[in-house]
Amino acid sequence: MSLSDRIAANLPYLRRYARALTGSQKNGDAIVTATLEAALADDELKASLAGGRVPLYRAFNAVWSSACMEYEGAPVGASGLESAANLRLESITPRNRQALLLTTLEDFSPAQAADIMGLDSTEVEALVDEAVQEIDRESATSVLIIEDEPLISMQLEDLVTSLGHEICGTAATRTQAREVIAKRTPGLVLADIQLADGSSGIDAVDDILETGNVPVIFITAYPERLLTGDRPEPTYLVTKPFQERTVRAAISQALFFGSSNPIG
Template sequence: MDRRANTSTNREERIHNLMAHVPYLRRYALALTGDPDLGDGFVTRILDDAMTADDFIRLENPRLALYAALNELADTMALRPAPSPRPVEAALAALPEDARRLYLLVSLEDLPLHDAAAVLGLPVETAVERLNDARRQVRERLTATILIVEDDAIIAFDLAETVRGMGHMVCGTAPTMDEALTLAAAHTPTLALLDIRLAEGDNGIEVARELRRRRFLPVIFVTAFPDELAKRGLEHLGPVIPKPFTRDQIEQAITRAVFTPAESGGPAAVSPAA
């Protein structure tokens, strides 16, 4: 086989190796742009360039070069992802762009930190600082502040321990409607866990209605009377967990509430913790 044939074979092998990175590139491009069509267009453009540039194809680790090329293409368009109602995406979008990309490369693409730093042209020491700060900011933005409205002290304590065990904050517990509304006004919680039958004859359904009237606030009913909402045609107020409950049920319901996009027209379901 002459040199030209051998060079052609090597080139085909390298192009084949480039194509093996496409699933990863599409995933990163989607996170980078926030738009699947635009992301795929980015991937197509950089692969076209990579397949015609010998110096690109000869790189020992083309995946890192491809990530860098995606970033460069995004920079030429001054691209930032569109606002998202999804809390995780919104938290990432609040980061400086280089920190957002670093977070994505390490947490989404599973690159070692030194490789992610190389893609972004950052010293490793700088990348360590920025990644730690990005993780802190994301964690804070995804920390829910939860109000517990429950007149049974033991159950209220159990709910509070479950909430704190998940890494969220408890802004207070209230056995009555007045106390619940006072705490909500003082701490602006992002989620409320509500019993239906409260002390002094109060009703958690009325608490939920008042909280929604004042501002959108997701609620989860934790009650020994799980049919009461359905009887009144008020299932839209929030999901119901019947007593007795398990911690797994509470944790799953909280996770769904925290990571579900806010209702249209309402503020985000999760905001920075107070």
């Protein structure tokens, strides 16, 4: 496999990570582009990328570390979600967010995350613990679960309530999701893509987003349907079968960056 093919295979996931780290597809893609440009200009760096995901993410980290200060404070012209994200950046350090995402959303081991960040495993584990504690201080919110597999839906309900959130409804079809949001707008949505009656979780989410900005986490066995580059891609995408710690991290990040509706 050529170097370009190796990078291309990992690029959708690096872009996903960059979006989650910055809270913005535009900013995330800008740093990914800068990483690739740096590799083209440096033969040693370019050669190292043949080693797979860890060297690619390590190169990204070097660019991110030099650029992350640019994201402190809401930039002029930022959207509501981006402004909220930048305000929240003051309450959690970039390194904490990075360690959390690398070891959960990206499924790197603490040792691999340490290699990427230039730290040791103990430091990474400490950063993850701090990040979880800081993000979990967010206010509780109401959650809509759009999932057509009953056992998975119940598993997600248990996880969500264990984190202190409230279930405002569950839906197995787009129509059921519409019925829930007609009564109450959720503060967070967990959604599958392929639903029971053949309807689309993507369309159900679009219905919800017409009512306002709501953080959404897609949990699906078909991530390639969303990582196409043809339309705005979701920041929070968890692949089935999932680990509960991955969903928990995604929930924390989504509430960290997104506007949420408190329970009450």
